[in-house]
Amino acid sequence: MSESMIIAETSKGIVSPVTAELVSAAIALGTNPTVIVPCTDSSIADSAGYDGVAKTIAIKGDCFTNYDASSWASAIDAVMPSGSIVVAATPQSKDLAARIAAKRGLAVVQDVVKIDGKNLTSPVFSGKAMQTVSATGDFVISVRANIFQSASEGTANVSVIDQSGDVATAVQEIMERASARLDVSEANVIISGGRGMGSPDNFSHLERIADVLGAAVGASRAAVDTWDEIPHNMQVGQTGKTVNPNLYIAVGISGAIQHLAGMRSSKYIVAINKDADAPIFSHADYGIVSTWEETLPILEAALSSMMS
């Protein structure tokens, strides 16, 4: 069996659960996966043990304090064995995947949602079509979350390698997100508001539901462009973020094709809109034709009683 290298997804100093999904993707490729954990403290790799994974390599280096594409790629490349490479389709890991692929002269396929032998399928044209390609030799892929089953936990057989990399860019200042709330690109549940929310103040109704569900709050471009209080990093869509959470709740959003481009692959979509003909309803699993003013308090109460 050929080898594959999974580059573990890490956030805030822990290995993210999506890494277990990457193990299943690597096995679906018919490869024998090793897990690579870039870190500053190798103890985080102790939790990166999975069924079907014999070896975990913690690559420890100061360069992993902040993300710098060139130093991460060179430090990982220096010690990572050869083989195909599997990462999570998060913005940072996609970037890293492209750099390492170029370093090793391998081709890269991003946002893979289906693996069938060496045939890889991913969305193209903003999700308006799927493309299947066939890979030969070693290659690099990023895999979307919430598609492959998580491999079960196992014991991690960790070897630690110290490695440095020359950092090319200098972080001057980190600006923490104002709220403790998740970013839309990290969340499993997202509730988004559009121009139909009427004013930025009304986003507080979405935030209350987000608090109940542990969700992120997103927005349409019309909301971002109309109101200064709604920052661009909340925007979902063609020129915003592409998300595929388990649940996406669209409130006062018409469902323009560019918005759909960013969220149509969500597992479940709920739409709340007062216009029964809004295009968003054609994509919603559950649609509620009503105003948000009337609907959100009822939804919040129902969800709160369920979650408590």
Place this chain on the structure above:
Amino acid sequence: MANIVVLVKRVPDTNARIVVNGNQVDLSAVKWVISPYDEFAIENALQHREAHGGSVTALTLGPSDADKVLKDAKAIGVDEIVRVWDDSWGELDSNGVQIALTEAITNLNADVVYCGKNAADTGAGSTGPGIAERLGWASVSNISDVSFDGGVTVTAPADGGSAKISLPTNVVISCDKGSVKVRKPNVKGIMMAKRSQVNVVSASAPSASITFVSHSPPPAKPAGKKYEGASSANEVAKLLRDEANVI
């Protein structure tokens, strides 16, 4: 003075309906435009020129159909327009695209490259970081804002928020939408673009190790349930728990 290159790609208009015909998308009826994020790349490149001096070259890889987006870039204000292509190329995978673009960028003696965070057709986001690696340069992706006071400083997402990052001279900058407003072409620009010549160059590209098999329509979702009235929120909440199992 900076020799600035901006990558622009020709893609179907994001409003276009994409039809799969047989096992391939049929793009014969779509309108073609500059890929949306490349518009932000062009704007940032022009602001770079205005702040530090130098010139901006728009570069595309594609057949002659792609000349139109180069002329559109010219109308917006870039100085030179270059297209890299070789009729002998077969299918290109990410390696092929990056190797050919890298050769063209090297021949242009570029100091800095701007591109889109991803192209509207591939959605990949591989080209910027891949080219940077091949040039041996730094790269930064998904940047929302650039400032040119002193050196070049960008705002990019970071774990838990965003970061202000100062960049070295040789760098590939992949642009997200930020707070910049992209400028529109004016009449003079459009006239100049009409008369402008595309400089066509060649480059070598390896054959593909990833090859096209088929396109298919996105998986159809079963028709959803639609309810009238706010009180149905109770029912929907139950379905989210019991049917969808997502909360």
